Amino acid sequence: MAVRYELLKQCKQSGARLGRLHTPHGVIETPIFMPVGTLATVKTMSPEELKEMDAQIILSNTYHLFIRPGHEIVKEAGGLHKFMNWDRPILTDSGGFQVFSLGDLRKITEEGVQFRSHLSGEKLFLSPEKAMEIQNALGADIIMAFDECPPYPAEYEYVKNSTERTYRWLKRCKEAHGRPEDQALFGIVQGGEYRELREESARQLVDLDLPGYAVGGLSVGEPHEMMFEILGYTTPLLPKDKPRYLMGVGSPEALIEGAILGIDMFDCVLPTRIARNGTTMTSEGRLVVRNAKFTRDFGPLDPNCDCYTCRNYSRAYLRHLIKADETFGLRLTTYHNLYFLLNLMHQVRQAIMEDRLLDFRDEFMMKYYGTLN
Numbered sequence: 001m002a003v004r005y006e007l008l009k010q011c012k013q014s015g016a017r018l019g020r021l022h023t024p025h026g027v028i029e030t031p032i033f034m035p036v037g038t039l040a041t042v043k044t045m046s047p048e049e050l051k052e053m054d055a056q057i058i059l060s061n062t063y064h065l066f067i068r069p070g071h072e073i074v075k076e077a078g079g080l081h082k083f084m085n086w087d088r089p090i091l092t093d094s095g096g097f098q099v100f101s102l103g104d105l106r107k108i109t110e111e112g113v114q115f116r117s118h119l120s121g122e123k124l125f126l127s128p129e130k131a132m133e134i135q136n137a138l139g140a141d142i143i144m145a146f147d148e149c150p151p152y153p154a155e156y157e158y159v160k161n162s163t164e165r166t167y168r169w170l171k172r173c174k175e176a177h178g179r180p181e182d183q184a185l186f187g188i189v190q191g192g193e194y195r196e197l198r199e200e201s202a203r204q205l206v207d208l209d210l211p212g213y214a215v216g217g218l219s220v221g222e223p224h225e226m227m228f229e230i231l232g233y234t235t236p237l238l239p240k241d242k243p244r245y246l247m248g249v250g251s252p253e254a255l256i257e258g259a260i261l262g263i264d265m266f267d268c269v270l271p272t273r274i275a276r277n278g279t280t281m282t283s284e285g286r287l288v289v290r291n292a293k294f295t296r297d298f299g300p301l302d303p304n305c306d307c308y309t310c311r312n313y314s315r316a317y318l319r320h321l322i323k324a325d326e327t328f329g330l331r332l333t334t335y336h337n338l339y340f341l342l343n344l345m346h347q348v349r350q351a352i353m354e355d356r357l358l359d360f361r362d363e364f365m366m367k368y369y370g371t372l373n
């Protein structure tokens, strides 16, 4: 089996669980946050730094690597692990979301999606078969089905047709998957904001008995409460003995709430993207270190953080680097933001172990957001 999930403990206070995900490139402790390395690099971080902060799995993107440098190049290099010198697990997203959010969308048909590259404008085509060919070439441990992520909001009829086609595409992915022995194909539950479509999608995917299930079509601009409400009735439909992956979610509050609702895996570009404009996540909430008020603040970014950035540099120094657009500044804020979320998930796992995740949530929310919700 390419990937095997081991349920270690069900939290007594919530729907959260402690688990271990065994993959060909190592074991992942869940619930887990996955740093995003879209172009075969987690921007400004080295693999050694990612290991130092205990990143156990990273994400990369079919769409981007298909466009540049091309999946054949990566395959000739020996696959993505070798190409980027990362010997721990990798998950690749299928391109479904990226085509709809990045490429200049041409046309969706039963066959697949015609679009223009956001780089060269060249006409390209992605289909379930093509997405499998690319991901089989990249060699990630976990690969995602080619799906359509419907926009929010979207009419019931549109979402119904899209979700039914996404299911037909998933069956084609399963058929076309060339490496089931060492790459686990996860399905993606869709259905928009419509409960009966979500329930139907979950039922169909579970019948395919896949090694893992993602909840897609969320974190696309819908209200926070709606995302949690959808998770509330979708996650329980997924098998307890398989990992559940909420795509594109990465704020501290959403990671904790998602874990409480039974989600095991998260990914988001948020921490790395906001770091590059000097916005950081600290134990006392968001802190925009480029702000003038930190000009003479010689204390650590986060007094409660023991990461490399917080142990060695001051807010004044970080502000100076970010203002001067010094690359080292981006590296230091990125390192801290990733460390913050990875450490948050470590504390979440600890809280599940001690059956006190709801208490942990309240304590965290008070410190980070200054409110209980």
Ligand SMILES: Nc1nc2cc3nc(NCCc4ccc(C(=O)O)cc4)[nH]c3cc2c(=O)[nH]1
Pocket: 093, 094, 095, 096, 097, 098, 144, 145, 147, 148, 149, 150, 188, 215, 216, 217, 218, 219, 220, 247, 248, 249, 268, 269, 270, 271, 273, 274
């Ligand atoms: N295959 C597939 N992939 C997905 C990726 C997603 N990513 C999101 N949300 C990301 C939201 C997002 C985007 C940008 C930033 C930032 O720049 O900070 C933060 C969050 N929702 C997503 C849904 C899907 C989906 O259904 N199917």
